[in-house]
Amino acid sequence: MTGITRRVSSTLELSGVSRFFGQVRALDGLDLKVNPGELVALLGPSGCGKTTALRIVAGLEHASAGNLTVNGVRYNETPAHQRDMGMVFQSYSLFPNLDVTENIEYGLRARKIPARDRSKRVSEMLALVELGSKAKAFPHQLSGGQQQRVALARALAIEPNVLLLDEPLSALDAQVRSQIREEIRRIQIELGITTLFVTHDQEEAMSIADRVGVMNHGKLEQIDTPIELYTNPSSPFVASFVGLANRIPGEVTAAGGVRILNQSISLSRAVSTFAPGTKITAIIRPETLILTSENDPDATRGLIALKSFLGPLTKLGIAVEGSPLIHINISSSDVKHLEIGQHISFKVAASEVMAEHA
Amino acid sequence: MAAIMKVSPFKWIFIGASAFLSLLIFVFPLFAAATYSFRGEAGKGRSLANYRWLLEQDGFYPNLFASLKLAAIAGILTLLLMVPTMVFLNLKAQRFKPLIDFLCILPLIIPVVSLAIGAQVAMPEVIQNSEYELVFFFVIIALPYTYRAIDTSLQTVQLKTLVEASRSLGASWFATILRVIVPAIRSGILGALFLAFALGIGEYTITSLLHWETFPTWTVVAAQQNILGAIAISVFSFIGAIALLTLISLLSRRGTKRESLESENEGALS
Numbered sequence: 001m002t003g004i005t006r007r008v009s010s011t012l013e014l015s016g017v018s019r020f021f022g023q024v025r026a027l028d029g030l031d032l033k034v035n036p037g038e039l040v041a042l043l044g045p046s047g048c049g050k051t052t053a054l055r056i057v058a059g060l061e062h063a064s065a066g067n068l069t070v071n072g073v074r075y076n077e078t079p080a081h082q083r084d085m086g087m088v089f090q091s092y093s094l095f096p097n098l099d100v101t102e103n104i105e106y107g108l109r110a111r112k113i114p115a116r117d118r119s120k121r122v123s124e125m126l127a128l129v130e131l132g133s134k135a136k137a138f139p140h141q142l143s144g145g146q147q148q149r150v151a152l153a154r155a156l157a158i159e160p161n162v163l164l165l166d167e168p169l170s171a172l173d174a175q176v177r178s179q180i181r182e183e184i185r186r187i188q189i190e191l192g193i194t195t196l197f198v199t200h201d202q203e204e205a206m207s208i209a210d211r212v213g214v215m216n217h218g219k220l221e222q223i224d225t226p227i228e229l230y231t232n233p234s235s236p237f238v239a240s241f242v243g244l245a246n247r248i249p250g251e252v253t254a255a256g257g258v259r260i261l262n263q264s265i266s267l268s269r270a271v272s273t274f275a276p277g278t279k280i281t282a283i284i285r286p287e288t289l290i291l292t293s294e295n296d297p298d299a300t301r302g303l304i305a306l307k308s309f310l311g312p313l314t315k316l317g318i319a320v321e322g323s324p325l326i327h328i329n330i331s332s333s334d335v336k337h338l339e340i341g342q343h344i345s346f347k348v349a350a351s352e353v354m355a356e357h358a
Numbered sequence: 359m360a361a362i363m364k365v366s367p368f369k370w371i372f373i374g375a376s377a378f379l380s381l382l383i384f385v386f387p388l389f390a391a392a393t394y395s396f397r398g399e400a401g402k403g404r405s406l407a408n409y410r411w412l413l414e415q416d417g418f419y420p421n422l423f424a425s426l427k428l429a430a431i432a433g434i435l436t437l438l439l440m441v442p443t444m445v446f447l448n449l450k451a452q453r454f455k456p457l458i459d460f461l462c463i464l465p466l467i468i469p470v471v472s473l474a475i476g477a478q479v480a481m482p483e484v485i486q487n488s489e490y491e492l493v494f495f496f497v498i499i500a501l502p503y504t505y506r507a508i509d510t511s512l513q514t515v516q517l518k519t520l521v522e523a524s525r526s527l528g529a530s531w532f533a534t535i536l537r538v539i540v541p542a543i544r545s546g547i548l549g550a551l552f553l554a555f556a557l558g559i560g561e562y563t564i565t566s567l568l569h570w571e572t573f574p575t576w577t578v579v580a581a582q583q584n585i586l587g588a589i590a591i592s593v594f595s596f597i598g599a600i601a602l603l604t605l606i607s608l609l610s611r612r613g614t615k616r617e618s619l620e621s622e623n624e625g626a627l628s
Contacts, residue, residue, distance in 0.1 A: 060522050080525040087526040093519040097541035106537075107527035151523075158527060 009036030010071050010161040010194050012057065017066030018218075019052050026052040028218035029066065034162070037192040039185070040223070041205035044215035045241070051166060053215075054198045058164050059083045070161050081110070086155030090167040092147040094139040100126070100150050101135045107158035125153035128187060145176040152184065156191065163188065165197040169204060181208055202242055206230070214238045236356035239283040246286060246326050249358055252278040258355055260284075261300040261320065266352040279358040286315065286329040288350040299345035302326065307340055318346065388596065395590040408590035417576045425573035428489065429558030432496035436504050436554040437547060439497065444508045445539055448517055462505040465498050473498070474564045489570050496558035503557070504550035511546025515539075552606045556599060 012034040019027040027049040034040045042050040055061040057068060059080030068075045075083060086107075094103050104125050108118045126132045129149040139147055148168055155163060165184065169177040185208040188195050199205050205212045206226040213223035214237070222234040233239035240247070250260030252274040257266045260282045267274070274280060292299050305325060306317025314332045317325045328346060338344065365373075398405040412418060447458060465473065477498065478486060485491045520542065524534040540547060562574040577595075581588030 058522075058526055060526070080522070081528050081530060083526075084528070085526055087523070089519050089523060091516060091519055093516060093523040095520065095523070095538050095542070096515070097538075097544075106524070106529070110528035110530075110533060154523075154527065164526075 009192050011036055011069075012162050012194055012196065013067075013069045013072075014053065014057070015067045015069075017053065017056060017063045017068060019049070019056060019061060020064045025218050027056070027063075030218075030220055032213060032220060032223065034194050034196055036194055038210045039188050039195040039197060039208060041197040041199060041209035041212045042215055043199060043202055043205040043212050043242075046200060048215040049218040050198045050200075050215050052218075054164055054166055054196060057162065057196060058085050058087050084158065084161045085164055086158055086160030086162075087164040087166065088148070088151045088155050088168045090170050092139070092144070092151050092171070094147055094150055094154070096139050099136050099138050100131065100142070103139070103150055104154045104157050106154060111158065121157055125157045128156070128190075129153045129183070143176075144172050145180055148172065148180055149183065152187065156187070156193070161194070163193045163195040165195065167199055168197075169199070169201070177204075184208065206242070212242075214241060216241075233354060236281075236283055236354055239354040244286055244327065246284045246289070246324075248282045248284055248323050248326065250280050250282045250355070252276050252280055258282055258353060260353070261323070261348065263298045263300075263348055265348060265350065268352045268354045274355070274357075280355040281358045283354045283356070284348060284350065286327045288348060289326065289328040289346050290349045291328070291330065291334070292345050292347045294345040296345065296347060298347040300347060301343055301345050304338060304340050304342050304344060307335070307338065316344075318344065388593075391589050391596075392593050394586060395593045397586055408584070408586045409594070411584060411587045412580075412590050412594065415580055417571075417580065421571060421573045421576040424489065424571075425559050428492050428572065429496065429555045431490070432493045432500070432558040433551045433555040435493060436497050436500060437551060440504055440508050440550065441540065441543075441547065442535060444505070444512055445517070445521075445535060448509075448512050449521060458505075462501050466502050470563045471567060474567045478568060491568070492561070492565060492570055492572070493558075495564045495568075496554065496561055499561065499564070500550075500554040500557045503553045507549040507553060508543065508546045511543035511549075515542045548606050548609055552602065556602065560595075 012032075014030050014032045017027060017030045017032075018025065026047075030049070030053055032040070032042075032053070042053060044050045052061060056063050059075070059078060063076060070083075095106065098106065101122050104122045105113075105118045108121060113121070122135075123132075126135055129152060131146060131149055131153070134142060134146060134150075139150070142150065148171075151168070168184070169181055172180060181204060184197075188208075197205070197209060206229075209226065211223055212226055212229050214221045214229065216237050222229060222238045224232075224234075229238065230243050233242060239245055248260050250258045252267070253259050253264055254276045255264070256273065256276075257264050258280055265282075294301065300320060302318035302320040304316055305319040306315070308315040308317075309332060310329075312332055313329045314335045316328045316330060316335065316338065318328060320326055326346075395408050396404050396406070397408070399407055447455060468476075474495065477495065478491065481491055481494065485494070517539070520538050521534055524538045525531075529537065560574055561572070562578070565572050566575050577588070577591045581591060
């Protein structure tokens with residue numbers, strides 16, 4: 001723990017925020033509330049509007065419509081330099097002519113904070129990001145991970161209302177990414193700062209966010225805790241975008257369920273009803289498929305075409321006639337006897353499935 | 359050493375010929391001019407007589423200082439005009455860059471007479487009647503070079519993110535330009551300053567056409583009285599230009615040197 005005192009956290013709220021670039025709707029009526037001290041991640045494919053949303057919050061883009069408030073105060077017309085938002089960019093964007101100390105105190109100088117207070121704050125920030133020994137180093141003398149920690153310290157030094165993270169880990173290699181990700185979460189919890197985090201990496205979003213908002217075509221498809229998002233996706237897009245999923249062809253039955261592989265299963269309540277006989281694609285998580293006996297009436301037989309050891313789990317790729325390769329994740333200790341080319345039986349263990357038009 | 363030995367004889371001949379031509383074209387005339395400039399009275403012996411003659415001329419100091427003053431103002435005006443404009447152009451008006459590229463080449467294309475007369479009549483009378491009108495011409499004729507020097511520097515930095523980072527940290531536009539952009543493009547700015555200053559201090563045609571007297575126009579008149587004195591003026595001007603270039607180069611390296619010293623103190627890098 002550092003000696004930094006927590007400030008009162010802010011509530012960030014976007015109501016019906018849209019952004020048009022000519023005819024293109026980059027953001028389409030976004031409603032989002034980030035509670036005090038909460039870390040919300042916006043997740044989505046390229047061009048889904050997540051970065052535009054973040055830039056609107058930062059004041060680097062203006063909203064074409066809608067309201068942006070912090071603690072109930074409208075911020076739409078407030079220029080970027082008066083918003084008190086700390087932002088960390090993907091490309092670090094440290095000032096190359098300033099050393100680490102000067103970079104961190106940049107925002108404090110802009111606020112005309114006295115030198116003694118600046119120095120104290122810089123020391124606290126350096127301790128927070130564990131870079132005390134690099135106080136006089138220039139950005140080009142630091143590794144990518146260190147530069148991003150300085151960028152984080154610089155953004156936090158101004159005690160921002162909201163911390164904005166724009167894909168801050170994208171430029172880092174896998175090992176450093178995981179380390180910095182944990183560090184961001186530790187600092188965010190320690191300071192209790194309201195944080196909006198934009199990423200296209202679902203592992204990143206799911207591992208550190210209190211809630212994850214999945215965006216598509218400028219709209220927020222679903223916002224929920226990572227576990228709810230994974231287990232109860234509200235749409236086929238969310239189901240396929242979050243986590244790994246098999247896409248298995250099937251048909252809607254007269255009873256309103258779906259017939260996939262050799263089974264009839266209920267349809268998720270989250271999707272619209274389909275007419276009986278409609279060809280659909282069911283979205284099924286690998287871990288909801290289990291090995292079973294060939295005498296099981298629900299069993300589907302297939303040929304093991306792929307076997308990948310993933311540590312505690314092993315991923316089997318099973319070839320089934322009329323379907324793309326089906327992936328099953330099974331405990332590695334249960335599959336020692338299975339080899340590529342062997343026939344096995346499996347079934348869907350889920351009580352309901354998400355589906356979309358084929 | 360082994361690499362030098364591997365160079366083929368043909369390449370050695372080429373390198374030798376290039377060195378000889380360089381000596382013949384650049385070094386030899388300069389050396390000859392310097393030698394002549396130190397000739398004594400009536401061309402005999404060695405002395406500083408020609409330089410003394412130069413310094414004793416009535417018009418030397420007033421015209422030199424007038425040129426230095428006008429060129430310095432032109433350099434500063436160029437930066438005040440170009441840096442914010444170029445930053446704006448690169449950040450917010452990229453689509454106008456081809457047009458601005460073209461406009462900045464115009465001073466090279468338009469004949470000097472047309473430029474001098476045409477631009478002069480467009481100026482307010484109060485400026486037309488002042489020697490400071492030359493400052494505007496110096497800025498214009500340096501434009502093709504200063505534009506490119508600054509633009510090239512701006513292309514090498516992540517301008518947009520640096521500006522956004524600075525703004526999000528609470529800095530005003532003025533502070534952002536002064537504390538972030540100017541240091542980041544220091545070499546381009548110093549290059550542009552040097553170019554504007556050098557072109558201004560050496561400008562003859564427009565000054566002469568508009569009937570003003572500066573150091574270059576004065577030297578033409580003065581040189582007609584004393585041929586060895588005229589050579590001394592050339593050598594003096596050349597040394598002045600070299601000194602200025604060295605100064606600019608030292609200034610542009612100062613920041614880098616500071617960073618290197620910090621690096622040494624810092625020890626091993628991660």
